[in-house]
Amino acid sequence: MRCGRFVVALIIVVSATCALLPRRAPAQTVVKIGLISSYSGFVAQAADQAQKGIDLYLKEHEKDLPQGVKVELVRRDDTSNPEVGKRLAQELITREHVQLLTGVILSPVAAAIAPLTAEAKVPLLISIAAGGSAIPRISPYVARVSFTLWQQGYPIGKWASEQGWKKAYTAVSDFIPGHDSEEAFTKGFRDGGGQIVGAVRMPPANPDFAPFVQRIRDAKPDVVFVWVPSVQATALVKAVRDLGLREADIQITSAQDLLPEEQLPAMGDTPLGLITSGNYSTVGERPGNANFLAAWKREYADGAIPNFLSVNAWDGMVAIFDLIKATKGKFTGDEAMAFFKNWKNPDSPRGPIMIDPETRDIVQNVYIRRLEQQNGKLANIEIATIPMVKDPWKEFNPPK
Amino acid sequence: MHLSDTASAIISIGFHGLAFAMVLYLISVGLSVTMGLMGFVNLAHGVFAMAGGYVLTTLMSRWGLPFLPALLAAAVAVSLASLPIERLLYRRLYGGEELDQVLLTMGLVFMSVAAATYVWGPLQQPLQPPPWLSGEVDFGVRSFPAYRSFLILCGAALVTALWLGIERTRFGARVRASVDNLRMAQSVGIDTSRLFMTTFALGSGLAGLGGGLGADLLAISPSYALQNLAYFLIVVAVGGLGSIRGPFVAALLIGIADTGFKYLLPEFGAFFIYALTLGVLLWRPRGLFGRA
Numbered sequence: 285m286r287c288g289r290f291v292v293a294l295i296i297v298v299s300a301t302c303a304l305l306p307r308r309a310p311a312q313t314v315v316k317i318g319l320i321s322s323y324s325g326f327v328a329q330a331a332d333q334a335q336k337g338i339d340l341y342l343k344e345h346e347k348d349l350p351q352g353v354k355v356e357l358v359r360r361d362d363t364s365n366p367e368v369g370k371r372l373a374q375e376l377i378t379r380e381h382v383q384l385l386t387g388v389i390l391s392p393v394a395a396a397i398a399p400l401t402a403e404a405k406v407p408l409l410i411s412i413a414a415g416g417s418a419i420p421r422i423s424p425y426v427a428r429v430s431f432t433l434w435q436q437g438y439p440i441g442k443w444a445s446e447q448g449w450k451k452a453y454t455a456v457s458d459f460i461p462g463h464d465s466e467e468a469f470t471k472g473f474r475d476g477g478g479q480i481v482g483a484v485r486m487p488p489a490n491p492d493f494a495p496f497v498q499r500i501r502d503a504k505p506d507v508v509f510v511w512v513p514s515v516q517a518t519a520l521v522k523a524v525r526d527l528g529l530r531e532a533d534i535q536i537t538s539a540q541d542l543l544p545e546e547q548l549p550a551m552g553d554t555p556l557g558l559i560t561s562g563n564y565s566t567v568g569e570r571p572g573n574a575n576f577l578a579a580w581k582r583e584y585a586d587g588a589i590p591n592f593l594s595v596n597a598w599d600g601m602v603a604i605f606d607l608i609k610a611t612k613g614k615f616t617g618d619e620a621m622a623f624f625k626n627w628k629n630p631d632s633p634r635g636p637i638m639i640d641p642e643t644r645d646i647v648q649n650v651y652i653r654r655l656e657q658q659n660g661k662l663a664n665i666e667i668a669t670i671p672m673v674k675d676p677w678k679e680f681n682p683p684k
Numbered sequence: 685m686h687l688s689d690t691a692s693a694i695i696s697i698g699f700h701g702l703a704f705a706m707v708l709y710l711i712s713v714g715l716s717v718t719m720g721l722m723g724f725v726n727l728a729h730g731v732f733a734m735a736g737g738y739v740l741t742t743l744m745s746r747w748g749l750p751f752l753p754a755l756l757a758a759a760v761a762v763s764l765a766s767l768p769i770e771r772l773l774y775r776r777l778y779g780g781e782e783l784d785q786v787l788l789t790m791g792l793v794f795m796s797v798a799a800a801t802y803v804w805g806p807l808q809q810p811l812q813p814p815p816w817l818s819g820e821v822d823f824g825v826r827s828f829p830a831y832r833s834f835l836i837l838c839g840a841a842l843v844t845a846l847w848l849g850i851e852r853t854r855f856g857a858r859v860r861a862s863v864d865n866l867r868m869a870q871s872v873g874i875d876t877s878r879l880f881m882t883t884f885a886l887g888s889g890l891a892g893l894g895g896g897l898g899a900d901l902l903a904i905s906p907s908y909a910l911q912n913l914a915y916f917l918i919v920v921a922v923g924g925l926g927s928i929r930g931p932f933v934a935a936l937l938i939g940i941a942d943t944g945f946k947y948l949l950p951e952f953g954a955f956f957i958y959a960l961t962l963g964v965l966l967w968r969p970r971g972l973f974g975r976a
Binding site: 324326328329331332458484485486487489490491492494495496498499501502515518519522525526527546547549550551 | 902906
């Protein structure tokens with residue numbers, strides 16, 4: 285008798301819950317996104333710059349989401365280690381059931397995660413850095429809004445040869461992004477008719493660059509191309525200054541990693557005229573950039589300076605929000621990829637950008653910038669624009 | 685390449701090698717005091733050097749203090765801050781197991797990484813040398829970067845002062861006596877507890893000074909203590925424990941040879957410093973000037 289009453293009560297409760305659930309669900313769509321970045325380890329500084337862009341976007345635009353849709357970012361620290369990154373991606377997919385992965389600073393981390401995305405059909409939108417050209421080839425569920433190393437190295441090589449500079453020297457960090465940049469510049473410079481007179485690969489952990497810079501000086505090239513990770517930028521620039529490379533009439537070129545905006549105030553007596561290629565400069569005059577900088581200033585005042593990583597990460601959030609708006613937060617992995625493949629943003633802080641449907645990689649302007657004083661501050665002034673550059677490596681190395 | 689160009693390149697490499705050697709010496713000399721004289725495996729040496737760098741850059745950039753007073757303040761502040769650390773932590777492990785000392789100091793290193801990130805953030809702290817140390821100094825024959833010249837001067841001055849202070853004074857004799865035979869030293873009336881505290885503070889102060897002075901070359905960031913640990917240990921091990929001249933000679937040898945080899949054979953440049961260390965230690969396991 286008692287037992288029977290309990291069963292009846294149970295049935296009522298269960299059916300009532302079931303009746304309520306579907307009615308509440310549409311008002312509570314939560315889009316879970318796994319954000320993997322290197323909050324600790326040797327690129328922690330880059331992670332901080334990128335996170336500021338992401339946080340700012342969320343704060344400014346959370347209100348623009350469709351009614352009843354919420355975004356939940358599940359943050360994970362890959363500690364700058366590919367093994368850890370892979371394990372975390374696995375956990376995010378299987379345990380947290382995220383619909384999408386994003387972030388990623390280091391190419392080896394992206395390469396470690398990519399195969400998982402194909403297995404689980406959960407897309408990875410590389411949004412901070414990880415510029416290894418081949419990464420989207422690993423899995424059809426990888427797209428990229430940041431940049432590729434070839435996209436920066438090749439155009440500046442070509443541009444340098446067009447300036448009438450005949451002899452070039454390359455000096456790069458002896459690990460994968462260094463090798464990629466070296467190859468890209470070399471190809472670009474040779475395609476333009478220039479000649480490489482020397483190349484040196486420098487140890488990735490190196491406190492003093494004087495011996496390498498002296499070698500460059502001895503070789504008397506017209507132009508040198510350098511690439512080192514951001515954390516070593518200041519040390520390299522100091523050696524360039526101390527050994528008087530600019531005074532020896534040698535032009536210095538690099539990718540934007542050498543002169544990230546947040547480090548410029550610390551580079552007070554940096555030799556002017558350093559030339560870098562990049563996808564963003566804070567002083568770029570574009571409406572998208574003006575809006576971005578205004579929002580940044582509201583949030584961080586003078587406490588932080590954005591750089592290309594902040595803008596890449598911001599644009600990654602734009603793409604994700606566009607996807608959520610178009611699908612009201614309900615999408616499969618394949619639908620998300622179909623959306624990203626045709627995603628465009630004509631008004632990014634870095635200018636017009638789009639994802640190439642064939643390669644799933646970013647197409648964007650590459651700016652040649654020269655370090656100058658502007659209003660009493662160092663700035664990367666854009667002196668030439670190479671419009672809508674596709675990743676050159678993929679064009680030279682078509683899929684087999 | 686013309687002959688004069690070759691000569692100029694050699695002078696330049698010699699000079700920069702010497703400057704790098706002095707940075708190595710300045711940041712390691714404190715360790716030769718705590719580890720060399722006191723026999724404590726102080727892997728957390730870099731923490732004190734890093735603290736010196738942070739104090740220096742903070743005083744200069746936020747409080748606008750001039751370079752030299754800020755440098756002095758950094759050394760003194762680190763030295764004072766090390767006193768309670770010595771009292772509470774290090775003291776318990778004097779004369780104890782080396783493994784315990786390694787574990788304690790390694791723990792301190794990891795804590796310092798987290799603490800520095802929390803307080804100063806992950807960014808490198810820039811050192812802006814004062815105008816009189818920026819640019820070049822003309823030595824008649826040719827000009828050299830001012831800051832690096834200043835570093836060479838500081839290294840030379842410091843090694844002289846320490847050599848006089850520790851190998852030629854009563855204080856130095858007491859320290860060495862206490863390390864060699866603690867009980868005998870106590871029974872002839874040396875207050876070893878106080879002596880060790882002073883020595884530790886001296887070593888930490890020197891670390892703070894070195895971290896501050898070297899910040900232009902070895903940038904101050906949260907992982908400083910971990911990143912540069914190998915350099916500190918190499919200089920002290922090659923120089924020999926318990927010697928004041930040893931680390932100086934070792935720093936010169938490593939700094940100049942490292943710079944020279946990176947210049948001549950860049951492909952093998954990074955490897956050389958370790959090969960040299962291995963060679964020296966195989967030849968003289970106690971280091972160049974180590975006491976038997």
